[in-house]
Amino acid sequence: MSGHSTYAPKTGFGKWMDARLPIARLMHDSFVSYPVPRNLNSFYTFGGILSLMLIVQIVTGIVLAMHYAANTEVAFNSVEQFVRDGNFGWLFRYMHANGASMFFIAVYIHIFRGLYYGSYKAPREILWILGCIIFLLMMATAFMGYVLPWGQMSFWGATVITGFFTAIPMIGDSIQTLLLGGFVVDNPTLNRFFSLHYLLPFMIVGVVILHVWALHVTGQTNPTGVEVKKTSDVIPFTPYATVKDAFAMVVFLIVFAWFLFYLPNFLGHPDNYIPADSLKTPAHIVPEWYFLPFYAILRAITFNISIPFTDIVLIDSKLGGVLAMFGSIAVLFLVPWLDTSPVRSANYRPIYRWFFWLLVITGIALGYLGSRPAEGGYVLAAQFFTFLYFAHFLVILPWLGKFEKPTPLPASITDAVLGEKAKA
Amino acid sequence: MMKSLIRNTLGVIAICFIGFGSAQASEEGATPHYPIEHPKHVHWSFAGPFGHWDLAQLQRGFKIYHEVCSACHAMKLVAYRNLQELGFSEAQVKAYIAENEIEVDAEPNEDGEVEKRAAKPSDLFVPPFENDEAAKANNNGALPPDFSLLAKARAPERGFPNFVFDVFTMYAENGPDYIYSLLTGYQEAPAGVKVEDGTHYNPYFIAGPALAMAAPLSDGQVTYDDGSPETLDQYSKDISAFMMWAAEPKLVERKSLGFKVMIFLLVFAGLMYFTKKKIWSDVKH
Numbered sequence: 001m002s003g004h005s006t007y008a009p010k011t012g013f014g015k016w017m018d019a020r021l022p023i024a025r026l027m028h029d030s031f032v033s034y035p036v037p038r039n040l041n042s043f044y045t046f047g048g049i050l051s052l053m054l055i056v057q058i059v060t061g062i063v064l065a066m067h068y069a070a071n072t073e074v075a076f077n078s079v080e081q082f083v084r085d086g087n088f089g090w091l092f093r094y095m096h097a098n099g100a101s102m103f104f105i106a107v108y109i110h111i112f113r114g115l116y117y118g119s120y121k122a123p124r125e126i127l128w129i130l131g132c133i134i135f136l137l138m139m140a141t142a143f144m145g146y147v148l149p150w151g152q153m154s155f156w157g158a159t160v161i162t163g164f165f166t167a168i169p170m171i172g173d174s175i176q177t178l179l180l181g182g183f184v185v186d187n188p189t190l191n192r193f194f195s196l197h198y199l200l201p202f203m204i205v206g207v208v209i210l211h212v213w214a215l216h217v218t219g220q221t222n223p224t225g226v227e228v229k230k231t232s233d234v235i236p237f238t239p240y241a242t243v244k245d246a247f248a249m250v251v252f253l254i255v256f257a258w259f260l261f262y263l264p265n266f267l268g269h270p271d272n273y274i275p276a277d278s279l280k281t282p283a284h285i286v287p288e289w290y291f292l293p294f295y296a297i298l299r300a301i302t303f304n305i306s307i308p309f310t311d312i313v314l315i316d317s318k319l320g321g322v323l324a325m326f327g328s329i330a331v332l333f334l335v336p337w338l339d340t341s342p343v344r345s346a347n348y349r350p351i352y353r354w355f356f357w358l359l360v361i362t363g364i365a366l367g368y369l370g371s372r373p374a375e376g377g378y379v380l381a382a383q384f385f386t387f388l389y390f391a392h393f394l395v396i397l398p399w400l401g402k403f404e405k406p407t408p409l410p411a412s413i414t415d416a417v418l419g420e421k422a423k424a
Numbered sequence: 425m426m427k428s429l430i431r432n433t434l435g436v437i438a439i440c441f442i443g444f445g446s447a448q449a450s451e452e453g454a455t456p457h458y459p460i461e462h463p464k465h466v467h468w469s470f471a472g473p474f475g476h477w478d479l480a481q482l483q484r485g486f487k488i489y490h491e492v493c494s495a496c497h498a499m500k501l502v503a504y505r506n507l508q509e510l511g512f513s514e515a516q517v518k519a520y521i522a523e524n525e526i527e528v529d530a531e532p533n534e535d536g537e538v539e540k541r542a543a544k545p546s547d548l549f550v551p552p553f554e555n556d557e558a559a560k561a562n563n564n565g566a567l568p569p570d571f572s573l574l575a576k577a578r579a580p581e582r583g584f585p586n587f588v589f590d591v592f593t594m595y596a597e598n599g600p601d602y603i604y605s606l607l608t609g610y611q612e613a614p615a616g617v618k619v620e621d622g623t624h625y626n627p628y629f630i631a632g633p634a635l636a637m638a639a640p641l642s643d644g645q646v647t648y649d650d651g652s653p654e655t656l657d658q659y660s661k662d663i664s665a666f667m668m669w670a671a672e673p674k675l676v677e678r679k680s681l682g683f684k685v686m687i688f689l690l691v692f693a694g695l696m697y698f699t700k701k702k703i704w705s706d707v708k709h
Binding site for chain 1: 458473501506569572573576577578579584587590591594596599631671673674677678679681682683685686689690692693696697699700703704707708709
């Protein structure tokens, strides 16, 4: 896709460097002359926004780590002390905490954009899978980061989440002990979580580089889903995509700033302002909002799965819940092969489009149900939406591709763009 | 290959669904939802994008804390020097420490004995009890929570759809509203509600129908010297505002910086928008 390099160093130093380490050429080819489809809409700006958020999280995180002490005796107060007495401590802290939420808002939009426009289809399977890996790493990082302030939700969230691993037959307990560094969440847990919380973002950076590399090999998809065919389909990344991404970032920062400066605790849980107490369980243990859909799936499995007409339990409800939860993420990895439709973009898939929006509603519904206590009608609703979630990927995607009659595709991106303009 | 795999998977799922229900977890009786009453809304000076402290109110709130609450409730994250943020001078803070003969543990002397010394403004508020166990022992077994973060740690759920509107109305005063409502919300338990001995019915309490603390404030209990009404209502507002300050001392700084950042970002976004429009003007997209 990148094809022939158009980089031409002008200065003597530029030429000297280019013959030794052509890093300027790499940057030029990747972010200046790199061709992007001319018809990308705003939903394609979230990749850039996510890169920005990753940098924000790393920078604020490094500053916070300078003031943080990973020890159960002092962790809670060390955070508070920085917030109260450090130079702009409150700003760094709220930026990091709300930044995580913004990161997830952006990543969810980014993922759903990929699902809508069929961005995972050949030849972009690896690109998609790398994205799924980034998402998994983000979840691990966010979860461990939430434990660090050592509030009530930190402690009990860690207790609940690491408890999942005990559901694994035979080796589950040993895995949990290894994760915790003991039999309960305690100082060793906090120490290793801090270490890993500092490590994982840099692993994310590494996978992001691979993700961008894979993207630049295959090139971007676009709202038509038709591959780039001629030079009039594309425009150079700079200045076109650069200025568009920059505008989108500023708009996104306005949303970020709104929460950061005016509602800094809106997305957090009040109980995390209570220091961790291993003897006092909160009334409702809930994870951060961005985990709620998965939490709802976990708790939806309230039944044992057994061999019919016998009492032999194959999978008890606890293991079932954990499997369903991990399965809900694992299934994303398989999407490129589950979707059998030859057409990428939902714009030309009239039925898929409905199911796509049903999936969005399912995700939001599961998120809401994850925040409710697991009782009565909430459980039934969570079971219903969990079923819808899996049905979307395991039933709808494979079958729909065969039934659905796509609407006619434009011959090229140029045709689509100019055709639409002509009509308007 | 793929087809048969999917077919098999679906088959397995179907079989499992036939088999389920063998051990449907029975959730008996939904847990009652607290608080029984949603917090009342108070108009706070620190609400909204231009929120600021009412220093006179914070000083009154501090007076209530000093005269009433501090008998049981610690405030371990706040230092005496922080009182200057309420409009007290350094001399006033020192005078406060001296008047109340506040003492803290000194460094061990050369004989290894720990003596008391007068507190300095840089010292943190001395808690009323040596430790949590002592606090419990003196309070019927209930631990009076620390005040430092309470206004942020007690925020009853807003529920749907309120939490969506809150994003746009910038409602972030759930904590002080809760404290105000609790303090003014003590009442006779309605018939049929069983209140355990040693607890006091309050429909605004976040964790049950009644709490261990008896109504701590009543009309005329604390003398104000600025002419403010000496009523339970006013006391409750003042102490709630003070607790919000204790929990979020940088609130005003945050909001005023936020306003500048917002203006900057809006102008920046406008410039970027027109730059983008100009650059893209020659490309149909």
